[in-house]
Amino acid sequence: MKVTVSGATGRVGRHLVAALKERGDDVVALSRDAEKAGEQLGVQAYAWDLKNEAVPRPALEGRDAIVHLAGEDVGQRWNKDVKAEILDSREKGTRNMVHSIFDTKPRPRTFICASAAGFYGARGSEPVDETELPGEDWLAEVCARWERQADTAKMGIRLVIVRTGIVLDAEGGALAKMLPPFKAGLGGPIGSGKQYMPWIHLDDLVGIYLAALDHPTFNGAINASAPEPATNKQFAKALGRAVNRPAVAPVPGFTLKLMYGEMSQIVLNGVRMVPGRAPELGYEFQHPDLDEALRSTLEERPARPVSAPPAAEPEPEPDASVLGALPGEGPDDPPVRAGLGGDREPGERSDDAEEKA
Numbered sequence: 001m002k003v004t005v006s007g008a009t010g011r012v013g014r015h016l017v018a019a020l021k022e023r024g025d026d027v028v029a030l031s032r033d034a035e036k037a038g039e040q041l042g043v044q045a046y047a048w049d050l051k052n053e054a055v056p057r058p059a060l061e062g063r064d065a066i067v068h069l070a071g072e073d074v075g076q077r078w079n080k081d082v083k084a085e086i087l088d089s090r091e092k093g094t095r096n097m098v099h100s101i102f103d104t105k106p107r108p109r110t111f112i113c114a115s116a117a118g119f120y121g122a123r124g125s126e127p128v129d130e131t132e133l134p135g136e137d138w139l140a141e142v143c144a145r146w147e148r149q150a151d152t153a154k155m156g157i158r159l160v161i162v163r164t165g166i167v168l169d170a171e172g173g174a175l176a177k178m179l180p181p182f183k184a185g186l187g188g189p190i191g192s193g194k195q196y197m198p199w200i201h202l203d204d205l206v207g208i209y210l211a212a213l214d215h216p217t218f219n220g221a222i223n224a225s226a227p228e229p230a231t232n233k234q235f236a237k238a239l240g241r242a243v244n245r246p247a248v249a250p251v252p253g254f255t256l257k258l259m260y261g262e263m264s265q266i267v268l269n270g271v272r273m274v275p276g277r278a279p280e281l282g283y284e285f286q287h288p289d290l291d292e293a294l295r296s297t298l299e300e301r302p303a304r305p306v307s308a309p310p311a312a313e314p315e316p317e318p319d320a321s322v323l324g325a326l327p328g329e330g331p332d333d334p335p336v337r338a339g340l341g342g343d344r345e346p347g348e349r350s351d352d353a354e355e356k357a
Contacts, residue, residue, distance in 0.1 A: 001213065004059050004108075006030040006048065006097065007069030009037045011172045015206050016067065017041050028059050030070070050093035055100035065110035065213050068097050068150070074118075074139070075174070078263045087142050094149035101153060112160045112212050113150035117198050117225065119143035119163050122269035125196065129276030130163070130221040137265065147221075158219060160212040165198030165225035165273055167205055168287075168297040175297065178239060185245045191253035193233030195270025198225035201287035201297065211283050223275045227288050232270065235290065242294040 003020055007013045008029035020027045021043070029045040031037035038045035046059040050070050060066065072089035076082060094113060101107055120128050121135015134144040143163075153159050166174050181187045205224050212218040230238065240247025256264040279285075287293035 002026040002028075002062060002064045003067060003213065004028040004030065004063045004065075005067045005069065006050070006055075006093075007071070007114075008043075008045070009033075009040055010069060011169055012167065012202070012205060013069050014041065015202060016069075016209055017043060019206050019210060028063065030055065030059055050096060051088050052092075052096075054096055054103070057100075057104065060100060060104040060108065062106075063108045065112065066097070066101060066108050067209060067213070068094060068111070068113045071114070071146075074263065074266065075177075076263065077261050083138070087145070090142060090146035091149055094146060095152075098149060098153045101157065107157060110158045110160070110213065111150070111153045112162060112209065113147070113153075115143055115147050115150075115161050115163045115221075117163055117165045117223075117271055117273045118266070119147065120271045120273060122195075122265070123271045125194075125272055127272050127274045129274055130223055131276070135271075137269075138262075139266070158216060160218050161221045162205075162208060162212065162224050163221060163273070164205060165200050165223075165229070167200055167202055168293055169202050170297050175239075179243070181249075182236075182239050182245055182247060183243050186249050187236060187240060187245065187247045188249040188251060189233040189236045189247075190251045190256060191232070191268045193231060193236065193250065195232050195268060196229045196272040197232055197235050197270060198223075198229040198273035199235065199290065199293070200225045201285075201293040203286050203296075207286065208278060208283060211278075211281075215281065217281050220277075222277050222281075223273050224278070225273050225275055226285060226290070226293065227275060227279070228290070229272050229274065230290050232267075238290045238294055241291060242298055 001020075003025055005013055005017055005020075005027060008017050008027075009031050013029075017027050017029065027041075027043045029037045029041050029043050030048040031045055032047065032049065034045040034047040046056040048055055048059070070089070070093060072082075072085045074086050078086075098111075101111060118139040119134050120132055121137045121140035123132075123135070134140045147161055150159060150161055168175050170176055170179065178187065204226070208222065208224050212222065236247045253264070253268050256267060275283075275285075287296055
């Protein structure tokens with residue numbers, strides 16, 4: 001398969017590119033620094049300023065699929081300029097990507113666009129699947145506008161939108177920020193600790209992207225989170241067990257608000273996002289248990305995600321209503337499996353869901 005990946009030098013992008021190369025796919029990367037991306041990833045790379053220009057034509061011509069991961073990091077203190085950058089990198093970047101796809105002949109058959117759990121806003125303790133409407137806070141509006149731009153690609157193209165939870169990665173993102181105090185025995189729940197954290201192992205996130213590339217039954221919105229989201233208190237206790245330290249030092253909510261301002265809502269307001277469609281479509285999680293997932297993440301070994309074999313059925317004609325719920329694989333079909341398996345380099349936009357929403 002010929003796949004183009006934006007945000008390819010970020011944490012998730014690097015792992016996805018490695019998995020695609022491992023199975024023999026032809027990968028092209030899009031990055032602000034093409035030379036650095038090419039050297040780092042070992043693939044052909046093209047420079048792209050996502051907010052201000054079209055995608056270079058050679059990066060799209062003759063490609064089977066596009067995976068769009070790039071976007072400005074939300075894990076920073078927000079002000080007017082930062083919020084504008086967060087929104088513009090998603091809305092304008094995705095618009096430029098879609099317009100470039102439509103200007104390409106022949107067009108890629110599949111477009112997979114990242115999104116985030118923030119689409120749903122703060123929802124308390126009720127389970128939230130892909131049928132729910134967007135929330136009403138600012139970050140939910142960002143995600144909804146982001147997805148609306150991706151949605152314009154669905155005319156004649158299979159569109160998959162991957163709404164990602166907190167990615168377990170010891171090298172970056174939320175978990176990497178939590179590890180130092182937890183290893184020092186100073187970790188604990190944040191705020192009330194009752195807010196839910198929809199988490200996912202990096203192996204499974206890459207696995208869902210691979211399954212979305214390979215299986216035409218994957219269409220529309222897909223929640224990329226483990227089957228059992230944890231409360232912040234449960235997550236803190238599990239992380240304490242993983243590093244063999246107590247996790248009883250709470251962080252008051254007002255302290256987080258003083259440190260991060262409005263951005264603290266990402267941590268203090270939770271959403272119990274669950275993967276409704278991925279299991280229905282046959283995806284089998286490799287790391288559904290939080291304790292095991294954290295132990296696996298903290299092991300010093302490379303993640304080696306492997307895609308499931310392509311579905312036996314032929315590629316269907318593109319469906320113009322791809323955001324509707326589609327039937328999954330039949331009960332006798334084999335499950336979609338991801339084998340064992342993070343996204344921002346200095347100066348590179350992030351593709352990580354916990355940083356995006």
